[in-house]
Amino acid sequence: MTEFTPFLSLAGGALIGLAAVLLMALHGRIAGISGIVGGILPPPAADWGWRAAFLVGAVAAPALLIALSGYTIPFDSPAGTPWLIGGGLLVGVGVTLGSGCTSGHGVCGMARLSARSIAATLTFMAATGITVYVVRHLLGGI
Known part of the structure; x- marks a missing residue:
């Protein structure tokens, strides 16, 4: 059974929303992961730099959270x-x-x-x- 985590879920949703708003406000781009990934695959889009930075941040942020807090999300499929x-x-x-x-x-x-x-x-x-x-x-x- 999945643990009920309303505050962590709310915080995560707020961060996703904030990232989407900032990407639209600063770059005029949609925060669709498939489109972002598609733009860095060969042949890379001319604007691949922000795409790569977005994806690095999406991987680095949870890694940083784990490194700093030791908190991990158990996963079993x-x-x-x-x-x-x-x-x-x-x-x-x-x-x-x-x-x-x-x-x-x-x-x-x-x-x-x-x-x-x-x-x-x-x-x-x-x-x-x-x-x-x-x-x-x-x-x-x-």
Whole structure:
């Protein structure tokens, strides 16, 4: 069972929102992780510098938190490695077909009241719910 952490969750959500607002205000860019990563992969976009800095910060900030506080988030997945790899590949296909990910559409697009992002986020959430139901109740879990 996952531990209920409302204050840590609220703080994390606020930091994600702050990062999205600052990136839009300072660079006029959407904080969609798939787009940011796509811009540093070959051939890299002309503006790859801020993209690399954003990703380094996304990895360095939790590493710094762990180094300074010793606090770690326990992680255990009941799914085996093949399931995780398959899920990651399906997410990659979905991100490509949906022209973005949950951070771009769900956080940034919905905040801008983008109809396309609202439709994409509703589709993500419905697909997630259906997938969990099918895997856990029709296929017997992982």
